[in-house]
Amino acid sequence: MGIEKEIRAKAEEYRDYSAKVLSELVKIKSYSTEEEAVCRKIKEMCEEAGFDEVYFDGLGSVVGRVGNGSKILAFDAHIDTVTVGDPAAWEKDPFSGEIDDVHIWGRGTSDQKGGAAAMITAGRILKELGYDKDYSVYFTFTVMEEDCDGMCWKYLIEEEKLVPDLAVSTEPTSCRLYRGHRGRMEMMVKLRGVSSHGSAPERGVSAAYKASRAALAMEKLNDALQPDEEKFLGKGTIVVSEMKVNGPSQCAVPDQAMLYLDRRLTWGEDAELAISQVKEYITEALGEAPESVTMPNYTRKGWKKTDYGQELYFPTWKIDEDHKLVQAGVAGYKDLFGKEPVVDKWTFSTNGVSICGRHKIPMIGFGPGDEKEAHAPNEKTRVEDLVICSAFYAMLPYKL
Numbered sequence: 229m230g231i232e233k234e235i236r237a238k239a240e241e242y243r244d245y246s247a248k249v250l251s252e253l254v255k256i257k258s259y260s261t262e263e264e265a266v267c268r269k270i271k272e273m274c275e276e277a278g279f280d281e282v283y284f285d286g287l288g289s290v291v292g293r294v295g296n297g298s299k300i301l302a303f304d305a306h307i308d309t310v311t312v313g314d315p316a317a318w319e320k321d322p323f324s325g326e327i328d329d330v331h332i333w334g335r336g337t338s339d340q341k342g343g344a345a346a347m348i349t350a351g352r353i354l355k356e357l358g359y360d361k362d363y364s365v366y367f368t369f370t371v372m373e374e375d376c377d378g379m380c381w382k383y384l385i386e387e388e389k390l391v392p393d394l395a396v397s398t399e400p401t402s403c404r405l406y407r408g409h410r411g412r413m414e415m416m417v418k419l420r421g422v423s424s425h426g427s428a429p430e431r432g433v434s435a436a437y438k439a440s441r442a443a444l445a446m447e448k449l450n451d452a453l454q455p456d457e458e459k460f461l462g463k464g465t466i467v468v469s470e471m472k473v474n475g476p477s478q479c480a481v482p483d484q485a486m487l488y489l490d491r492r493l494t495w496g497e498d499a500e501l502a503i504s505q506v507k508e509y510i511t512e513a514l515g516e517a518p519e520s521v522t523m524p525n526y527t528r529k530g531w532k533k534t535d536y537g538q539e540l541y542f543p544t545w546k547i548d549e550d551h552k553l554v555q556a557g558v559a560g561y562k563d564l565f566g567k568e569p570v571v572d573k574w575t576f577s578t579n580g581v582s583i584c585g586r587h588k589i590p591m592i593g594f595g596p597g598d599e600k601e602a603h604a605p606n607e608k609t610r611v612e613d614l615v616i617c618s619a620f621y622a623m624l625p626y627k628l
């Protein structure tokens with residue numbers, strides 16, 4: 229029997245197991261920075277599945293390994309989730325992990341504990357096949373992604389020195405093969421005016437009016453942004469997501485203003501460019517430069533209380549369609565399922581901002597569940613997707 233037939237049979241045999249693993253993971257609430265319980269459960273599950281090594285890194289992510297090859301292929305799933313939002317919007321308990329004929333239900337089924345479950349099954353399959361090829365296969369179950377995408381991988385690469393040659397994100401792709409997404413960053417603009425008594429506004433300079441003009445300048449900047457050359461990732465965007473105005477009292481001309489900006493970056497756009505554009509457009513609108521345009525830092529501590537942070541900058545990434553990793557993915561998919569996969573991109577952001585965006589490690593995406601389910605009420609994932617993904621993950625290292 230060819231390896232692809234063997235893998236497909238095993239993934240099918242483990243259909244209920246994969247669904248059960250996902251259900252168990254969904255039952256354990258794991259909001260960002262509060263992932264300890266789910267991490268301990270995953271470590272236990274990987275050990276039970278026969279992984280060669282399983283440990284926690286310094287930030288709290290779970291790292292599992294199968295195989296002893298000199299090169300490294302890493303599969304990544306973040307195992308934190310966003311909150312449930314309005315509980316009244318849910319038809320079922322978001323933490324029930326209910327399994328029916330088609331779906332597993334609950335917060336994190338799509339984004340993205342489904343990927344984690346399929347990875348555990350894939351590790352089990354590789355062990356049963358006696359996998360011993362050139363690539364050590366690492367399975368990382370990472371923390372705090374919803375809060376600060378990529379920071380967990382910045383830590384793995386820069387602090388733990390786990391530097392893969394190739395990587396796969398298992399965020400939801402509806403079992404399509406993805407090869408990039410736009411980057412993003414957050415910016416804070418500060419503007420200053422001159423306060424005066426509310427009865428005599430002509431003596432002051434209103435920071436509120438400056439902020440309004442600056443906000444409209446951002447609208448203009450958004451309209452001027454252009455798509456990438458390949459027209460693959462589309463155009464970047466800029467949004468004013470928050471505005472604050474302060475002064476000595478509510479009966480005074482305000483002298484301080486803050487604009488918070490969400491910027492999505494297409495291919496060829498980086499932090500330096502984005503900051504200079506903001507300065508340019510605001511300077512043109514106000515006739516003077518803003519007091520400052522900065523990137524804020526992420527500073528929350530994870531469950532291990534490790535002191536670690538980064539600026540809120542998440543670089544754009546993509547790899548070419550003819551890259552050997554994309555080609556191996558396409559070939560593995562064809563061997564398993566007898567047809568070509570759809571090759572596309574994500575709309576949202578993933579740990580790829582660090583793995584490929586910051587650290588230039590080639591990455592693809594392939595994951596169970598639909599992107600549109602992410603962060604939505606009544607989140608669900610198909611059991612079938614777990615079968616497809618566990619087979620794909622077990623197959624890929626044989627195609628490299």
Ligand SMILES: [Zn+2]
Nearest residue numbers: 306339340399
């Ligand atoms: Zn996600």
